[in-house]
Amino acid sequence: MDILIAEDEPVSRLRLQTTLQNWGYKVTTAADGDQALQHMEKSDRPGIAILDWMMPNVDGVEVCRAIRATQAHGYVYVILLTSLDTEENMVAGFEAGADDYITKPFRVHELRARIRTGVRIVELHQQLTSAAMHDPLTGLLNRRAFFEIFEKEVARARRQQLPLALLMCDLDHFKEVNDQHGHPAGDAVLREAAQRLRSRVRSTDIVGRYGGEEFVLALPGCSLKQAVTIGEHLRDCISAEPFITPGGRLNMTTSVGVVTTWDMAEAGHLLKTADEALYRAKANGRNRVVADFRTAAA
């Protein structure tokens, strides 16, 4: 867990820093509120911020308010650091969104206990966020989370004028697995298929479970031609080896629809076009890759 200490008094700052580092925390320090704000704008910002109330220019309460104003990059547990004469103003601190406060000079055991509480809260937030974004069966992004990330990737591809490919894979005749071999077999197939697809693309590619037996992959920087090749790899990785399930060894295949971004295409439109290409792959006999070449000019 990373902790930010924002404190303008050097002696107090160093004492806090040394204490926290001795407990094994990774510590970032800021000598004033402006520096603290810079640290908290980063995408890998610390999960806990200990902010001195009284600092020149931007004080701890203002930093706290700014942290609460941005929802991005996860929850930050804010502890305000006060001297006794500001303690009566603590209500203002809590109203600004602070989680807790510590009075100076701090007592070591109390500080340790309060930081542990913060760690627990931040970790709980991370778990809840992760659970809300992922499909519990396969561990892939769920439909909503995939769409949110995909929308950002589409906007980024347009800004940077880079291609972005979208592949939609649907396991062929999956309903028969559930019907003939039971749902535990179906679940085993979905888990294994997710793992095979994930292992065939880069860690920077975005993979989601879009529906029942439907998976989506967004490949930043990938042209239509490259995406078709990857689509063939994905098709191979599903059909190459049987799936070991509680209902026995099952041979599976997948159909794949492929598109790339084109001028001003919205995320929703891209998904719809990929779905249409997938439909053609199904209609043409399944276990095949169909690309939408109207999108190739992009």
Ligand SMILES: [Mg+2]
């Ligand atoms: Mg101060």
